[in-house]
Amino acid sequence: MLQLFKFKGGVKPATNKVQSVTLPIATAPLPSRLAVPLHQSIGGTPRPIVAVGDKVFKGQKIGEADGWISAAVHAPTSGTVIEVGLYPAAHPSGLTAAAVVIEPDGEDCWIDRQPIDYAALEPEAVRELLREAGVVGLGGAVFPTHGKLTASKTVPMEEMVINGAECEPYITCDDLLMRERAEEVVRGAGVFRDLLKPKKVLIGIEDNKPEAVAAMTAAVKALGDAFKEFEVIAVPTRYPAGGAKQLIRVLTGKEVPASKRSTDLGVQCFNVATAYTAWRAVAYGEPVISRLVTVTGNVGEPRNWEVLIGTPMDELLRIGQPKANTDGIIMGGPMMGFLVPDQTAPVVKATNCLIAHSPELFPPKPPEMPCIRCGECARACPHELQPFEMYWFSRAKNFGKTQEYAIFDCIECGCCSYVCPSRIPLVQYFRFAKSEIWARERDKQAADSAKGRFEFKQVREEREKADKAEKLAKAAAAQAAKKAAEALAAASAADATATESAPAPADAAEAAKKATIEAAMERARAQRAAAQPKNVDHLPPAVEKEIADIDARHAQAFGTAETPSPDGEKNS
Template identity: 45%
Template structure:
């Protein structure tokens, strides 16, 4: 029901709170298949932006041969992540190509042709408990590990929070509430010791007193495997949580496990909490214990239009089409292709897109699964979206303000706290695309903020230029005044010398006449 030390009245109050939704899981048959590695494709496409923050900066040249694990692009800012070679091969290009993006935009990528030798650089692992927290965070950053729950936020930045803000509880997120996806489920079943060891490394890094691993109740095998792996380890508990969307959201998991709530527009660290995905824990385990950079991940490939749904371990940069082909191809024309999950993933028009660090699924959905798509109707004020919102917002009111062009009012109603889970749109009987309104508003507000920052920067530059010109004019006038004073002083000195010389000459002449 909740963490064993959570007060009963808090857990009961949560049971009475009706938020979220219960979409059909569609976890099987993919969830019943073991993780399988697939062969390398002829070309790996590695986008420079596979994470939140600044795109990575290439450090290799076209035509250069690289080894598995070699750095291809370095982090370009504090919020950024490097890219490494998933195998040995030759860099055949650095170009703009189609990439997974909500707007369908292209992006810069490094193109790597595998040579089949899979030769690797020398990796250097370490006992994490002999390392200082700052060194662990540095190694995780150098390995290019990001959050694998979908956000793709650089993991080292969150690890460094423990050195700035006291962290009392580390939560490992095994919710995986998105329908269809089961890659985390299989990871917990098959690699539970790595999950637990990664959790221990993170706890050591941030100084947390306890670890709670939250897993939805529809994953009993994963719960059993994790409990076996954590047996005898003090301060680590595996806690079943309800199978409800979006339980995998950090805010919901924190609230359910601890009874605490993240403050509006705040972070989990503000209340002493830190949340990492189970896949991130495994990646950190590999990075520290074995020195391996993050170059491959587990992806769920499923959907009614696919012949054989499976969970695959895939090198980053592999085209999604290669995953579908490995699963036997399509048995029908997909009604919709999705990169990620159906609730928060990206609908795409082609499978010629690369798997990146945040890709958890490739879905080929049939017409029966997508259903008949009705036209958007008027809001009937049923408040279904209000009851379903896991954050407790008023989606219908926010959407009304956005439609009316009053973005400021939508912010006052909590727009910035919206996690974009899509629950409100899922339960809306009028099929209003509420999340699209919210994403549009967030994008417009971000554009306005960027414009304001640009205008502020231009104003500061203009003011600096004006101040510089005034300073230069003042310095020029002061220099001219100094030169004039110097000339006048020199002139006066010359006149004084001339007068003195004349006086001396007159005196000398007078003395001669007297003699």
């Protein structure tokens, strides 16, 4: 017998599962329209590859996977694309999301489907096949399955866990799937086994589902030695035993730290519905276009339905015959689910349950009271956190301290809120803190990116200036070199001419002496002309006499005599 372990914390709320397991799985009727969101998994948003007016077939790809961590999206039925745009999303925010809206033609005409011998393919080709088929985790996380099918290169794969615990109250879709389609679930797990090659495959199912345990055990035995490493194990019923880390802890005793992936410890976990869709993809060529949904709560006929992706939630709820006092729809369970703001929002791959809400079924909670620091929330936390500390710092908007208390390790299971005697909605505070931290991180990244772009621009401009200056310097140097070459050539030519017509050395000296004397004489004449009075050619006799007297006194004072020059000017 396999030794089972325990995880810390947890609670035991009323299961409310009996109501929806009395009837077998039924196929939901075709809705009036199907709004298929393009983003239905963790990762990139698929790109639409159809346009308004296009005719599509059932199973035809309408959204191309964007990147490796992404998954394709397909048409749930045949019909006409009437809209590609924003549509109400299945999200507590009530925001819209990109979707392809299809009007069914009623023919439900499939694409050409081909079964695939995956054993003959390379592992990478099988992963690509699952990506193109839109296979994602249907337990709630909706992580693209192909991204989990690569084992660690350093740690051998010891165990693969198939999660059939389904611990959330009201939800029974996995229970009915295992009861009615156990063999296909086991074969799908075999596909994962062949890719990861673990030593053991452990199928964990809570012990409040004895029919599912029996059906899965019988399926494993019927498939023979090819599945001899498979073992079906009933685990104690305790919420949240269906959490991946909690179930891994119960079955293997391994605790997965927040900073590591489970493959680093040699273990990987998949939901039973995920294994089922993987088998349909390889054995029948069927992409993920529908899923099982539990319709329960304040309805006349609680039941599990196979529902096409994109079916409006209000139309699906009407099939279950909601009672007159129904005033809302909860998507998911009462612990981790949320009231859908817009009831026309479509069923998506993450939709495992719709609960008809009523005041009698879910009475309003009493007013929130102050925290008394009793520690009940810490005792119930399956991740051994301190919710009361995270609450105080979230309320004070001291988000740095919330991170010191590992707020991102919180899986928002709701155990702390469930046991709080002060009726504090602790999970809501934690979601608020996380969203604020993410928003600030995005702002910081945007600021850092803008700063990086600005600095890069500055560096680029400086580099361009330096390049321009270097080019100008090179051009100036080239021009100077050209002029120097021309001057050198002219000087060489002048030297050659001077050499040919140069006079004798004595004649050259005499000529230089005469040129110097002539230049000196010319300067003297210019100086005299500048010093002589102006406009004295036609002076009156009295003025001429006065000038003559002045000249006489000047001559007497300096002992010089004035003599007229040959050209009529006076020289001294």
